[in-house]
Amino acid sequence: MSAREIRPGIFWVGVNDRTTDLFEGVWPLPHGVSYNAYLVVGEKIALIDGAKAPFAEELLRNISEIIPPEKLDYLVVNHMEPDHSGSLPQLRRAAPGATVLATQHALPMLAHFYGITGGVRAVSDGEALDLGGKVLRFFHIPFVHWPETMATYEETQKVLFPCDAFGGFHALDGVLFDDEVDVAEYEDEILRYFSNIVGMHSKPVLRAIEKLAGIEIEVIAPSHGLVWRKDPGHIVELYSRWARMEARPEVTVVFGSMYGFTARMAEAVAQGSAEEGVPVRVLDAGRIHVSYLIREAWKRKGLVLGAPTYDTGIFPPVEYFLRLLERKRLRDRVVGLFGSYGWKGGSVPKMRERVEALGWDLVGEVSFHGAPTPEDLARARELGAEVARRLRGSAPSPKGL
Numbered sequence: 001m002s003a004r005e006i007r008p009g010i011f012w013v014g015v016n017d018r019t020t021d022l023f024e025g026v027w028p029l030p031h032g033v034s035y036n037a038y039l040v041v042g043e044k045i046a047l048i049d050g051a052k053a054p055f056a057e058e059l060l061r062n063i064s065e066i067i068p069p070e071k072l073d074y075l076v077v078n079h080m081e082p083d084h085s086g087s088l089p090q091l092r093r094a095a096p097g098a099t100v101l102a103t104q105h106a107l108p109m110l111a112h113f114y115g116i117t118g119g120v121r122a123v124s125d126g127e128a129l130d131l132g133g134k135v136l137r138f139f140h141i142p143f144v145h146w147p148e149t150m151a152t153y154e155e156t157q158k159v160l161f162p163c164d165a166f167g168g169f170h171a172l173d174g175v176l177f178d179d180e181v182d183v184a185e186y187e188d189e190i191l192r193y194f195s196n197i198v199g200m201h202s203k204p205v206l207r208a209i210e211k212l213a214g215i216e217i218e219v220i221a222p223s224h225g226l227v228w229r230k231d232p233g234h235i236v237e238l239y240s241r242w243a244r245m246e247a248r249p250e251v252t253v254v255f256g257s258m259y260g261f262t263a264r265m266a267e268a269v270a271q272g273s274a275e276e277g278v279p280v281r282v283l284d285a286g287r288i289h290v291s292y293l294i295r296e297a298w299k300r301k302g303l304v305l306g307a308p309t310y311d312t313g314i315f316p317p318v319e320y321f322l323r324l325l326e327r328k329r330l331r332d333r334v335v336g337l338f339g340s341y342g343w344k345g346g347s348v349p350k351m352r353e354r355v356e357a358l359g360w361d362l363v364g365e366v367s368f369h370g371a372p373t374p375e376d377l378a379r380a381r382e383l384g385a386e387v388a389r390r391l392r393g394s395a396p397s398p399k400g401l
């Protein structure tokens with residue numbers, strides 16, 4: 001995509017990445033991702049954010065459509081993760097006179113990531129920079145997504161550049177703004193990004209939202225995905241709900257199974273929930289990438305986990321999923337557990353320990369020997385029904401989750 005003016009004197013000059021298979025080396029990108037960067041053109045010119053290193057040339061090409069890159073006065077580094085900062089060495093070569101602006105916390109990273117020590121200035125929280133006709137103001141928002149992160153706000157046009165906050169997976173398919181797409185089609189990829197990338201920092205996200213609440217914002221221009229000009233409140237609302245761990249009163253059944261015994265029980269659990277009139281989603285942890293499992297668990301308040309015993313413990317794909325939920329600090333789930341064993345059950349008690357440590361509401365569990373008997377299946381159905389009944393008693397589904 002070529003450069004595009006988003007407000008008078010403010011241009012999107014980012015890039016689409018449709019070739020990286022795994023974001024951060026872990027998270028699949030079937031729909032790609034964009035690295036949004038923005039030019040703010042006053043008497044002085046600032047570039048806000050950048051792109052991953054292999055896309056630096058394309059970024060420079062887009063900048064060149066608006067100004068010769070050597071005219072850049074400032075490189076604003078909101079965040080040091082290399083999906084944005086990777087282009088810095090090439091940008092510095094193209095604009096040797098430009099000053100890098102970042103928080104104090106970013107300075108050692110600039111030195112250790114790229115050997116950049118000179119031509120750098122730390123900006124303080126709330127500091128303003130008059131570009132002549134455009135005014136930038138910097139707000140530190142630590143841990144959204146790293147400790148050094150800040151958001152930049154352009155005061156005359158009321159545009160917020162919050163970097164990773166309010167971003168999402170999904171490249172920009174020829175368009176840029178929320179009013180040019182069916183936003184609902186993007187929301188699943190935005191939530192997969194939120195839950196996997198920034199979810200563990202939900203508290204800092206809420207703190208950042210609170211901190212920026214006093215600012216008059218007309219456009220939210222994040223560094224991944226759509227630019228929000230029609231309804232910036234919508235993305236703030238989605239992020240707030242997800243960060244507060246609000247979820248639909250529905251059930252996600254995540255199971256793993258080697259020989260089908262635990263899988264049979266997963267079907268019975270799902271039927272039990274469905275019979276109570278509660279929507280259910282069943283996901284095989286061995287076959288579906290964990291990033292989708294995390295997203296689905298973030299969406300729904302009910303979570304039933306099924307795992308056979310494996311090497312005395314939890315079947316590895318389910319254990320990995322649970323481990324990541326711990327790392328992402330997902331809270332406030334209504335949970336059921338089930339699993340088969342060959343000689344001495346270990347998976348269900350071990351899942352129980354983890355669930356209790358997480359402070360989740362454990363409704364019940366079914367551990368069974370080998371193939372499920374009709375009685376085991378009936379217990380699984382009852383487990384699904386019990387989780388569903390617990391959810392029905394909770395608040396109705398907030399819109400947009």
Ligand SMILES: Cc1cc2nc3c(=O)[nH]c(=O)nc-3n(C[C@H](O)[C@H](O)[C@H](O)COP(=O)(O)O)c2cc1C
Nearest residue numbers: 257258259260261262308309311312340342343344
């Ligand atoms: C590699 C491997 C390791 C296992 N380790 C244990 C174990 O430590 N304890 C146990 O009781 N069963 C163990 N089992 C047996 C399974 O838990 C048992 O066969 C179970 O019924 C499989 O359920 P599934 O059909 O849902 O995979 C192991 C099986 C495999 C293949």
Ligand SMILES: [Fe+2]
Nearest residue numbers: 079081145164
């Ligand atoms: Fe990041």
Ligand SMILES: [Fe+2]
Nearest residue numbers: 081083164224
């Ligand atoms: Fe990022």
